[in-house]
Amino acid sequence: MVTNIAKRHPGRPKGFIPDEALDRAVEMFWEHGYEGVDVDRIARAVNVTKPALYRAFGDKPTLLLKAVERYALTYVAPRMAAFQAEPDIHKAVTAFCEATVNTATGDARGGCMMAAAALGQSERVTEIRSCTAKGLTASADIFAKRFEQEMKAGRLTRTPSAKVRGRALVDLLQGLQLRAKVGIAREQLLQDARSYVPLILGK
Amino acid sequence: MVTNIAKRHPGRPKGFIPDEALDRAVEMFWEHGYEGVDVDRIARAVNVTKPALYRAFGDKPTLLLKAVERYALTYVAPRMAAFQAEPDIHKAVTAFCEATVNTATGDARGGCMMAAAALGQSERVTEIRSCTAKGLTASADIFAKRFEQEMKAGRLTRTPSAKVRGRALVDLLQGLQLRAKVGIAREQLLQDARSYVPLILGK
DNA sequence: GGAGTTTCGTACGCTATGGTAACTAATATT
DNA sequence: AATATTAGTTACCATAGCGTACGAAACTCC
Numbered sequence A, B: 001m002v003t004n005i006a007k008r009h010p011g012r013p014k015g016f017i018p019d020e021a022l023d024r025a026v027e028m029f030w031e032h033g034y035e036g037v038d039v040d041r042i043a044r045a046v047n048v049t050k051p052a053l054y055r056a057f058g059d060k061p062t063l064l065l066k067a068v069e070r071y072a073l074t075y076v077a078p079r080m081a082a083f084q085a086e087p088d089i090h091k092a093v094t095a096f097c098e099a100t101v102n103t104a105t106g107d108a109r110g111g112c113m114m115a116a117a118a119l120g121q122s123e124r125v126t127e128i129r130s131c132t133a134k135g136l137t138a139s140a141d142i143f144a145k146r147f148e149q150e151m152k153a154g155r156l157t158r159t160p161s162a163k164v165r166g167r168a169l170v171d172l173l174q175g176l177q178l179r180a181k182v183g184i185a186r187e188q189l190l191q192d193a194r195s196y197v198p199l200i201l202g203k
Numbered sequence C: 001g002g003a004g005t006t007t008c009g010t011a012c013g014c015t016a017t018g019g020t021a022a023c024t025a026a027t028a029t030t
Numbered sequence D: 001a002a003t004a005t006t007a008g009t010t011a012c013c014a015t016a017g018c019g020t021a022c023g024a025a026a027c028t029c030c
Helices: A018-032 A039-046 A050-057 A060-085 A089-104 A113-119 A125-152 A162-181 A186-201 B018-032 B039-045 B050-057 B060-085 B089-104 B113-119 B125-152 B162-181 B186-201
Strands: none
Touching (some): A018 A039, A018 A060, A039 A050, A060 A113, A060 A125, A089 A162, A089 A186, A113 A125, A113 A162, A113 B162, A125 A162, A125 B162, A162 A186, A162 B162, B018 B113, B039 B050, B050 B060, B060 B089, B060 B125, B089 B125, B089 B186, B113 B162, B125 B162, B162 B186
């Protein structure tokens, strides 16, 4: 098996690409939760056997941790970047909310994967939670910073404060994602999400 | 063992009160999640052996389901009642938020138990989720109804609509509870919660 | 082509835990 | 007091799922 691009090392090359394995892990942990997935199933999804995964990632808790990091990188970071790139604040917030709801109501996986992981019970749960906490506050900060700019530009009132708006946006989105997980319909959630925008931006 | 009050049945009386057993189950599922608790531990917490619980509640998924219902009854219902009883809408919302944050940051248990259960992976997960969904929309509706009254009384502007305010409140609270679970400090969350009140009530 | 290195797959051990069978204990009823 | 009924306890079984030992395979470097 030679399908590897990376720099050559001595020794047999990996039969799978670690990041792709993590992508599978993300999908499965996301859909079924930590204890709802056994390593063997992930291994089969990667077309590899269990010990290969163990060699590559250590143990199951570590695998989850890395999957969470991968999720942050592949799912939330791009949305965040899009938010920062959009000059119209109204559009930026709306698009962010819609994107979040859309992936949270995507077939199979539902809700927010980091939230699911944080509520699970792996051994490294502490690290997972602090990772999730970091993600949430970081998002809130990015939102807040942007709101602050808008205020400076006179496009946003001074109250509520930028920080409050940022945290509120994060919390609202988590609420929406939970409701996605419990089966509320996408259309409903999209509608709600859009109705929150004026709440945050003050009309 | 005779510590039973209920109506007399033929046969040996239960050695424990089912609702108290459920209270223990709530605590443990809340703190450790569904797969983080084994039935034997709950049994020990109730001072009884495993088969006694199995006889009383069926199997583990059913036990969780009943625990969730019990949680709704003993934790959220009282808060809801207090909300409805408080005539000052500002105080009503503030108190509700503070109470929610306070129990969500209570030692050991953290966040919202129904959310944790909904993200878990018991077999009856579908029922659990629809139960959680019902709870969330019911809460939102109660909030909305109250906001509607306040509007009729002229104490609240017509926009955002009562429904939007209700759902936003629910979603904000879920966000706060998730952040509680991942370790954000109570003081911080209380502060955030209070800052959300004007967002919902429009200053 | 041999040495060294890294990875793979087969097969297995082990523990934790959900659930039960069979017997014993405690009550109501007659 | 005998019977019916319900509950509790002490085993025990079965299985699932994490993690590993070990030998074979695939590569680089000399």
